[in-house]
Amino acid sequence: MAIIITVVVLLVIVTGVQILKIAELKAISQGEKIYEVSEKESKSQAYLMLVFLVFYFGFFAWQVVAYGDRMLPVSASAHGVGIDSLMTVTMAFIIPVFIITHILLFWFAYKYTYSSKRKATFFSHSNKLEMIWTIIPSLALTVLILYGLSNWNSIMTPVAEDEEHVLIELVGQQFSWGARYAGEDGKLGRANVNYIEGTNFIGVDASDANANDDVIVKGEFHLPVNVPVQFVFRSSDVMHSAYMPHFRAQMNCVPGLKTQFNFVPTITTKEMKEITGNEDFEYILLCNKICGAAHYNMQMNIIVESKEDYEKWLADQKTFAAN
Amino acid sequence: MSSITIENINSKADLKRKTAKPLLWIGIVSIIMFFSGWTSAVIVSKGGAPDWLNINLPSAFTYSTFIIVLSSLFFHFGLIAIKKDQKSLLKVLVLLTLFAGIGFVISQFLGWKSLYNEGIVATGSESTNASSYLYLITAFHVLHLLAGIISLIVVSVKSFLGKYSSTNYLGVELSLIYWHFLGALWIYLFFFLKYIA
Amino acid sequence: MSTHHHHQEDFLFKYIFSTDHKMIAKQFLITGFIMGFIGMIMSTLFRLQLGWPGESFWLVDALMGSWAENGVMAPDKYLALVTMHGTIMVFFLLTAGLSGTFSNLLIPLQIGARDMASGFLNMLSYWFFFLSSVLMLISLLVEGGAASAGWTIYPPLSALPQAIPGSGLGMTLWLVAMSVFIVSSLLGSLNYIVTIFNLRTKGMSMTRLPLTIWAFLLTAIIGVLSFPILLAAALLLVFDRSFGTSFYLSDIYIGGQVLEHTGGSPILFEHLFWFLGHPEVYIVLLPALGITSEIISTMSRKPIFGYRAMIGSMMAIAFLSFIVWGHHMFVTGMNPFLGAVFTFTTLLIAIPSAVKVFNYITTLWKGNIIYSPASLFSIGLVSTFISGGVTGLVLGDSALDINVHDTYFVIGHFHIVMGLSAIFGMFAGVYHWFPKLFGRMMNNKLGSLHFWVTIVSAYGVFFPMHFLGLAGVPRRYYTNSEFPLFDNLVDINELISMFAIVAALGQLLFLFNFVYSALRGPRAPQNPWRANSLEWTAPVEHIHGNWYGDIPEVHRWAYDYSKVDENGEYVGGDDFIPQTTPLGDNEKDGGH
Secondary structure, three states: OHHHHHHHHHHHHHHHHHHHHHHHHHHHHOOOOOOOOOHHHHHHHHHHHHHHHHHHHHHHHHHHHHHHHHOOOOOOEHHHHHHHHHHHHHHHHHHHHHHHHHHHHHHHHHHOEOOOOOOOOOOOOOHHHHHHHHHHHHHHHHHHHHHHHHHHHHHHOOOOOOOOOEEEEEEEEOOEEEEEEOOOOOOOOOEOHHHOEOOEOOOEOOOOHHHOOOEEEEOEEEEEOOOOEEEEEEEOOOOEEEEEHHHOEEEEEOOOOOEEEEEOEOOOHHHHHHHHOOOOOOEEEEEOOOOOOOHHHOEEEEEEEOHHHHHHHHHHOOEOOOO | OOOOOHHHOOOHHHHHHHHHHHHHHHHHHHHHHHHHHHHHHHHHHHHOOOOOOOOOOOHHHHHHHHHHHHHHHHHHHHHHHHHOOOHHHHHHHHHHHHHHHHHHHHHHHHHHHHHHHOOOOOOOOOOOHHHHHHHHHHHHHHHHHHHHHHHHHHHHHHHHOOOOEOOEOHHHHHHHHHHHHHHHHHHHHHHHHHHHO | OOOOOOOOOOHHHHHHOOOOHHHHHHHHHHHHHHHHHHHHHHHHHHHHHHHOOOOOOHHHHHHHHHHEEOOEEOHHHHHHHHHHHHHHHHHHHHHHHHHHHHHHHHHHHHHOOOOOOOHHHHHHHHHHHHHHHHHHHHOOOOOOOOOOOOOOOOOOOOOOOOOOHHHOHHHHHHHHHHHHHHHHHHHHHHHHHHHHHHOOOOOOOHHHOOHHHHHHHHHHHHHHHHHHHHHHHHHHHHHHHHOOOOOOOOOOEEOOEEOOOOOOOHHHHHHHHHHHHHHHHHHHHHHHHHHHHHHHHHHOOOOOOOHHHHHHHHHHHHHHHHHOHHHHOOOOOOOHHHHHHHHHHHHHOHHHHHHHHHHHHHHHOOOOEOOOHHHHHHHHHHHHHHHHHHOHHHHOOHHHHHHHOOEHHHHHHHHHHHHHHHHHHHHHHHHHHHHHHHOEOOOHHHHHHHHHHHHHHHHHHHHHHHHHHHOOOEOOOOOOOOOHHHHHHHHHHHHHHHHHHHHHHHHHHHHHHHHHHHHHOOEOOOOOOOOOOHHHHOOOOOOOOOOOOOOOOOOOOOOOEOOEOOOOOEHHHOOEOOOOOOOOOOOOOOOO
């Protein structure tokens, strides 16, 4: 195999050299300066510029049509609706910019190709034009920044203590997730890697009374629909990132640090199966920060259900003390 | 067509006179950035650690500060001397600077020793970030200072060989700029470690 | 003929330990391209895995040996490939290869200097780079494999060999190689800055400098200010890995035991890393922008539009690059207020970028564009700069970043705006200044073919990645096949991989053209592109000291193309006026 490939490569190189040489000799014999780009050649490259523009826009449009329905479905969380509409506004700004600048770029590239009969226009600066394309982007950006930050601030505000909510701790470790519910007292017991032992895989401190009613689950975890969920994230080894794409939620899990994020799930798993038309649809939590060899397969299912179903499910789980 | 001659290439000495100082200055800027990276790291680490250990700097570090200021003064007068062509005075002052520089290094070692005796160690399970930073930052300052000492040795050898004069003292000047910088850097680090870290 | 005896340098000092900037430029170029080809082959290998996960490939088997049993690479070796691909492309090809080559070649030639401020430091800079390249390649061969924690080497993954085999000896070598690389980069930058400030020829004021030089200057300044921080970050990691400190490590349970490290924070590393990491983007990008500014102006036979605005926008970009690093860390749990500040500063970068784009487009307007391969790649750069730049508004917005952070949307964005733009700038530079590098011309037709294959296949690779990202596909996944969620994206991954193979094969056109032209190409004339800048007044053959006789004096800026007088006739009789031509009697100098 290797010998055949070597021979083929050598043959290709030798042929290439011969072709180039012949082409150059031919050009020289016709009195051309071979290093110069002829007017004809410039012209054909200019046509290719237009062809490329059509190809590029066509490729873009084709992808939108072919891939559009494979993107993430509607946001399954309250704040995610805001993110999606911010995305729509941003796209409504950047796609026209992308299209207009490309049309200008490639149209000029086509139109002003070299001609010995024409002179280029000596036009070195114009304060007015430069002001225009400093100020217009600035105004557009102001809108985007203000809109974006109002979203950001409301997303990052934690759930108020006295508001009804579910408190869940997600712990990442190579290469699985654990979820811990605060239980009836609404408080998570102390936890630290020093307490990791046997089945206590996320290291809960058994001497802390708050820990007794905590519920720890693996494989999948449940959320009640329309109730705010306050998440706390930990990692027990390297960095992970808890990414729940359907909820437009992501937060890193950092060893030695507690991070947090909150959202209100608004669509149950069952409803989402209908929306997507996919019987097997499941919400998913995946790891989105490189964490080792099996990073690509560190997942946990999320089930969103009615509050009653959720409470029933939670009651069926063993508490930490019972374990 | 004519070949290149020595007249139309900038002579090496000329080139050096024009570029040596800016090269040194920009090198100094990158060293400043390096240390500001670490001192910023100290602030970030401290901000994230409620149990940050406040370490009292050993008195040896205070003596070091005086020694390095003194050495800078010696060297500074050395430059003034050679500008007036006082070659033997330069020899004396450069040697004094060199000894003071070595004294600074010794004093730093004494400082580390007394820290170590107090149980403040650089690495391992007994160490804390505060102590690790302290050793690391002071050690890397001494590493940079060793380069300064090498330059001082070169300058003293050259001054004993009579290579410098009132018209030729670029080497003294370069070494002096770097030495002043090391002094200023130490004073910054000293106060940073004393009051902020 | 002069009778001066020409000193015959021996081989060793002419080709190996040369202190001549032109030779050093060639050394940087060739070393950079070798590294670049290795990085590209790596990407082809992991694209094979991503396009057809789990399938056996002869090529994978042949190149990866024990890393790939039966022609299927192991998951951690996939990560090693990704890590090394990123490191090699960002630092070795696009930092040293691009800036090292063209800063070295063009700074003395375009400002009118005999050589760099210090030829010796310049030589050291290259040899540190060479050593660093060798160390980086050796790290591919050691036990446990090369570094595998991503090019951003976030601890604790990069600190703990228990976490991934590549964090053993491979990571140690990575850190050593990068430290050597930083020294090389600093020595280079020192020289570039001092040379530009101190060794300009008579008449070459700062506002007459070609934009290439401005770009190299700002790049070097960014480098001097940011690379030391990476060194500081890397050293702390070295101490954590090997000497028992805990700067970045705390509360870790791995391999069945709790580690002794307490009190550190990985977030500190991210702050230090991205304080370099973000300016690094512009270290890569600015030289490419400088190169294309020069080429677009020359080849459209028009002055660059808004010379001062171009400088101003580069300065603004350079400045802003230091206060935006937090946008890489929106989802690390940083204070939301800080997140807001970083969103603001980040989106501001769009303004100078927009100015640059419109200035490029206006330069083409009513020009007289000659399509050399360099012009094609320059126009390609403007396209990639726009296509990749606009998605920056999505990623720079903290609220939007939450859901696309670390997904393929990011991969698409930075490969187009930084990767493609920089490599297009580099190709443009090589085609344009090949006559200055090797005294010969490259083949234009092959070059044009190379361009079209490259731009079509590159967009084919990176554009669909945005859609993968919007579908929620995370980066650095060995395969997407473990998630039913991604099952309907298989054909997108296959398409990307097919384009990647075409793109890689397309580069063989360039390799062939490059080698053939360097050895056999037609001899270059003095000024093949009829350009104004000073390097074209230097003799084609490389001589020590760059010019015979005196260094030419400069009387005007570098962009007097197609200047006409009141009667509509070209000033000076041709559509270009070299910088060495004094102003005519009634000629306005246009403020330069």
